[in-house]
Structures are given as C-alpha cells and as structure tokens.
Amino acid sequence: MTQGCIFCEILAGQKPGDILYENEQLFILWDLRQPRMGGHILVIPRQHIENLISLPDELDQMMMRYSKIASRALIKAVNCSGVNLMIANGQSAGQTVFHLHIHLLPRNRIIDIFSYYLNAFILHYKVPKNRQKALVQRIREAIIQEIQANGEN
Numbered sequence: 395m396t397q398g399c400i401f402c403e404i405l406a407g408q409k410p411g412d413i414l415y416e417n418e419q420l421f422i423l424w425d426l427r428q429p430r431m432g433g434h435i436l437v438i439p440r441q442h443i444e445n446l447i448s449l450p451d452e453l454d455q456m457m458m459r460y461s462k463i464a465s466r467a468l469i470k471a472v473n474c475s476g477v478n479l480m481i482a483n484g485q486s487a488g489q490t491v492f493h494l495h496i497h498l499l500p501r502n503r504i505i506d507i508f509s510y511y512l513n514a515f516i517l518h519y520k521v522p523k524n525r526q527k528a529l530v531q532r533i534r535e536a537i538i539q540e541i542q543a544n545g546e547n
C-alpha cells in the first residue's frame with residue numbers, strides 16, 4: 395500500500411471505487427472516465443508496481459490472462475464487438491497514476507476511440523449512476539462466468 399496512490403487507497407477501502415473482481419494478485423476496477431456505452435475497466439496488480447516496465451516476470455501471465463478474461467466478459471456484458479487494451483508506461487507516454495493499470499476499452503466502431511476521448515476528457519461525461527450500477531453488476535457476473543468457464547478461481 396502506497397499512500398497517495400489512488401489505486402492503493404481504493405484497494406484498502408480508503409477511497410470509493412467499484413471493484414469488479416479481486417484475487418490474491420490483482421483486481422479489476424471500473425474507471426471513472428467512460429465512453430457513452432460504458433464499460434471502461436482497469437486490470438491492476440495489488441502490489442504497487444509503477445508500470446509494465448517494472449512488472450515482475452512472475453505476474454506477466456496473470457495480468458494478461460485476466461485482461462483476456464475481462465475482455466471476454468466485456469463483450470458479453472457491454473454488448474461491444476471489440477476491446478482495446480492500453481497501457482501508459484511513464485509520464486511521457488501519458489501515465490498519470492504511477493501504479494500499473496491495463497485499460498480495457500469496449501469498442502463497436504473505429505470512431506469509438508475518438509468519442510471516448512471527447513466524452514471522457516473534454517465533455518467529462520459520467521455514466522448515470524443507475525446505469526453504472528447495472529453495468530458494474532453485469533460485468534462482475536460475466537467475469538465470474540468466464541473464470542468458471544476457464545476452470546480457474
């Protein structure tokens with residue numbers, strides 16, 4: 395736990411946040427910056443690791459496996475046909491929270507990525523609370539289903 399890190403503080407219950415899934419090594423969090431369709435989520439190691447460059451090798455597989463599981467869950471729960479994975483490594487690459495997080499962004503069309511930036515960073519769009527709650531629940535359930543389908547826990 396690193397004080398002043400929003401992800402560590404959410405994980406410790408010191409700041410609010412919708413955790414969709416957690417295990418001993420990682421957790422999956424609803425991002426506050428959302429596209430109109432909703433469903434922008436983050437796969438984050440529990441350990442405060444700065445970015446992918448400093449990720450210990452033994453966590454590589456777990457991070458990628460859960461990014462895959464969560465992508466499948468998004469396709470089921472958000473009604474998207476595609477998912478982008480994005481990681482910012484370092485300030486010059488656009489990293490603003492220095493605790494590794496893999497962005498998963500649902501997509502249906504090429505243009506969705508532009509409308510995401512417009513909605514999230516310029517219009518400061520917020521998914522309505524009720525819709526967010528329903529989406530969080532659907533994604534949670536879809537992640538569990540995917541994990542069970544893969545014989546994991």
Ligand SMILES: [Zn+2]
Nearest residue numbers: 399402442493
């Ligand atoms: Zn942290």
